[in-house]
Amino acid sequence: ASLIPPETLRWITFGHYEADECGAMNEWLAVAPEAQVAHGQTGVSVSLNDMASRPPRVLDDGERIDLGGGKVVRYIDTPHTPHGWDAGVLFEDSTGTLMCGDLFTQLGNEPALVHGDVVGPAIAAEDVFHYSSLNPGMGMTIRGLAKLAPKTLALMHGPSFAGDGAAAINALADDYDRRIGDRLAEFGFARAA
């Protein structure tokens, strides 16, 4: 209530259906009678139609919601990336902010906004937690987000990063390609030339 009167809230959304993403979804719906959960086709079909206390809205890949005040958020499907069939991210056009969900997860206690390396700490956290569903399309899925050229990467598990978002995204995608190639090599599959 110190940020926004809950009863004025219109939209509730999140990266994917997991307790740390949306465990309070129905409590929010209870205190915000005008609010509706919005998510991608997969999340709505697999979980939210059953689990949300009011019917959710389905967002197509790339569909925008006008929040008013010049703010427009776009929903982007990122299936299985970093994990969850229903995974997606949000991009706010006017500020160039990519809400990354679990992408770029890092350890440590940084200031709220950093300008330095956001990729190295993400690689280190993946080495610790192995939280991503390594999949052949992962590098391509992540690299697709670079086209948005975000000015700010808003991490769920870590600080926000201000700087060249596209470069950071491409570097993260390169590291997942390396990681997936290493795993394939372990199983005796040659890398593609």
Ligand SMILES: [Fe+2]
């Ligand atoms: Fe997650």
Ligand SMILES: [Fe+2]
């Ligand atoms: Fe998370």
